[in-house]
Amino acid sequence: METLKKNYWKIACMLLLIYTIWAGFIGKVPRQAILNETVRNLYFHVTMWFTMIFLLGTSVYHSIQYLRKSDIKSDLISNAYVETGLVFATLGLVTGSLWAKFTWGDWWTNDPKLNSVAIGLLIYLAYGLVRSSMPDEQQKARISNVYNIFAFVIFMILIWILPRMTDSLHPGNGGNPGFSKYDLDSNMRMVFYPAIIAWTMLGYWIANLRIRIKKLEHITSENE
Amino acid sequence: MIGISFVGILFYSWVMGNPVGNLPLYLISLLLGSIGFSATLTMVAGIAAQGENSATLMSVLSFPIIIPLLLILLKLSKSAMDGISMQENWDEMATLASLDVIVIVLSGILFPYIWRH
Numbered sequence: 001m002e003t004l005k006k007n008y009w010k011i012a013c014m015l016l017l018i019y020t021i022w023a024g025f026i027g028k029v030p031r032q033a034i035l036n037e038t039v040r041n042l043y044f045h046v047t048m049w050f051t052m053i054f055l056l057g058t059s060v061y062h063s064i065q066y067l068r069k070s071d072i073k074s075d076l077i078s079n080a081y082v083e084t085g086l087v088f089a090t091l092g093l094v095t096g097s098l099w100a101k102f103t104w105g106d107w108w109t110n111d112p113k114l115n116s117v118a119i120g121l122l123i124y125l126a127y128g129l130v131r132s133s134m135p136d137e138q139q140k141a142r143i144s145n146v147y148n149i150f151a152f153v154i155f156m157i158l159i160w161i162l163p164r165m166t167d168s169l170h171p172g173n174g175g176n177p178g179f180s181k182y183d184l185d186s187n188m189r190m191v192f193y194p195a196i197i198a199w200t201m202l203g204y205w206i207a208n209l210r211i212r213i214k215k216l217e218h219i220t221s222e223n224e
Numbered sequence: 225m226i227g228i229s230f231v232g233i234l235f236y237s238w239v240m241g242n243p244v245g246n247l248p249l250y251l252i253s254l255l256l257g258s259i260g261f262s263a264t265l266t267m268v269a270g271i272a273a274q275g276e277n278s279a280t281l282m283s284v285l286s287f288p289i290i291i292p293l294l295l296i297l298l299k300l301s302k303s304a305m306d307g308i309s310m311q312e313n314w315d316e317m318a319t320l321a322s323l324d325v326i327v328i329v330l331s332g333i334l335f336p337y338i339w340r341h
Contacts, residue, residue, distance in 0.1 A: 064327065067334075067337050119288050119291045119292075120288075122287070122288040123288040123289060126284055126285050126288060126289075129281065129284060129285070130275070130285065132280070133275040133276055133277060133281055134275055134276075137278060139274060140338060141273075142338070142340070143271055143274050143338060145337075146271065146334045146337050147271055147285075149288070149330070149334060150267060150289070150330055150331075150334060153326060153330060154289055154292060157292050157323060157326070158291070158292045161319060162292055162295060162296070163321075169234060195247055
């Protein structure tokens with residue numbers, strides 16, 4: 001009973017994911033020119049980025065906690081969230097690339113939004129570099145958490161504000177309307193919103209596992 | 225940084241003539257850009273100085289971090305070159321100024337944590 005109480009959200013996550021995938025692949029979608037069936041990618045591509053932003057945001061929260069309290073656990077947690085967020089970012093990039101191939105005709109276009117994201121990923125790769133180049137543990141934690149907060153702010157500016165100021169193919173930027181305007185009918189909303197919740201829950205689940213692994217590693221390295 | 229950039233523009237306009245169409249806009253973007261650059265680079269240098277291989281770390285870290293600033297500056301200075309009026313570029317200037325403010329505030333808050341031993 002105790003395990004059920006603690007883990008009911010994982011079951012909910014599984015059910016929602018099954019629903020997302022089932023409805024995502026065979027549910028009803030509106031017919032649109034150019035988009036055709038690829039509009040289904042909305043349930044996968046867009047939700048990946050949502051999840052990534054939630055995860056990175058949580059990681060920033062834990063970074064701030066670390067800087068306030070200097071508890072090494074917060075550092076491990078924040079690091080795990082960044083790692084999981086990056087996995088989702090990569091998935092978002094891959095699904096986006098697929099979508100671009102079938103709607104814009106190329107795997108990669110030099111679109112402001114795409115380039116911004118590529119630079120954003122570079123910023124976070126540099127985060128890994130910062131972590132690996134610091135000699136002792138306290139210093140590594142402190143510097144990388146400072147960098148994490150800084151990087152998150154720059155990343156958000158990069159993907160939310162800058163692409164909006166230029167011409168872009170990507171929906172929601174540069175005068176293009178987002179999908180919500182007319183492509184999303186109520187059928188799709190019924191899948192889209194649960195999909196966001198489902199992928200986000202999955203993200204937190206994976207991050208949770210990473211955190212537990214990291215904590216165990218930390219304990220074993222202390223005992224040695 | 226501001227000093228260097230102003231010496232730079234004076235020297236260049238002396239040697240090669242000044243092709244800038246809208247000088248006030250250009251100077252404002254120069255000013256805001258130097259402030260932003262110095263705040264960001266100080267922050268990154270502070271981070272890099274703690275590492276083992278600080279010179280390499282510095283260049284790798286600063287490149288992606290500086291890009292947003294660089295993009296806006298490129299756009300602004302291009303429109304200043306073409307002599308487009310101040311009103312048309314209000315959006316970019318506001319973004320640049322707010323980016324500066326954000327970076328300065330963030331560096332101000334976070335910098336003490338870098339130097340604390």
